[in-house]
Amino acid sequence: MPRRRKRHQPAKLGSTLTHLFRPSKRNYYRSKLLHPESILYFCLIVLASFSIVRALRFFPSLSSSILGYASNITAEDVLIQTNQQRVNQGLSELKINEKLSQAALAKGQDMFTDQYWSHTSPDGMEPWSFIKESGYVYKAAGENLARDFMDTTEMMEAWMKSPTHRANIVNNKFEEIGIAVINGNLQGFETTLVVQMFGSPTTVANNKAGQQQLLTDSARQEVASVKSATDQETQVLAGSVLLPNPLDNPVLLTPLHLTKAFFLAVIILITATLIYDSFIVRNRQIVMAFNKNLGHLLVLGAVTFILIFFRSGLIQ
């Protein structure tokens, strides 16, 4: 009896695989994996894999050591590229104001503390409240937010493509800026938040305070690394406030990468089956009025292209 079972198992497996991939009379000359019910099962697999990646946030020890968005964004780069965009539009460069930078930092820390991603906090606190709390008196003010970006250039590109964010960056009313680049855990995943606070001061006193905090060309180069009270590395630019705390653990891959990997695996399996199915049908010269495989292959190719080139990063 055991001998029989051993012989039977590979045959059964082979038969199942043939049924799944090879068009034959048994599967009505269409690979079983391409039957509508199988495609619907793939939909469930896609939903399940997406849910698993999302559910990882409930396992902090796992998600913080594996998943997250590691970026090389620095406040200095953000300032340089913001001013570059303004100069391109024939506008004056924005000057760093320490109070605005403190407001930006407070806003970023508040988002990490209360775990939200919005201009308005869950308790109704608006960006202007952070600016006022920092002691900055303004005629006009604005805020740009970004998260999950890998580098400054990509983030600036996203901001400039959004009409409302672009309006802040190239607003001729704004004279000063505060920037905070902060790393932390937001909604279960390690990420980098970037907060830009724009303002135009009202009083002479405000102007003077701002002037003292200006970034001169030489001061911009003076990047110093110091240890903060929480023993986290803090990057400080002379005359400005920039506090990117390094990620607690270097992450291996982003949640987006993991989601893409699951989705691409599903597409590759279906695409391979479609190609094999077409090959067999053609070789056996099975008559078909219209081959659906080519249409499916074309749209799956488009989806694959999107999955590969889809970029992470959100702006608010």
Next chain:
Amino acid sequence: MKFNFNHHKLAYAVLLIGIGIFLFYFFAVWPNRVAQRLSSLIFAVFYFLWGITTHIKTSRLNSKVITEYFAVSLLIGLLLFLITI
């Protein structure tokens, strides 16, 4: 497949144009995730309708074809919708 392609040039031309417009629009509206999501859903519906229309023309439309196009459209719509969340 070549034989098939030659007999349905117009249908595949429409599909290729649809895919081209969709790809261009999807990347052009970046970083607007809502617009990307919306265009993905429209694309999935477009593919479903394309499949049905093409099969009506070949007089080979049946419930199995409809469910197959529905399932594939649902799958691509789902993949694109979830990636933009």
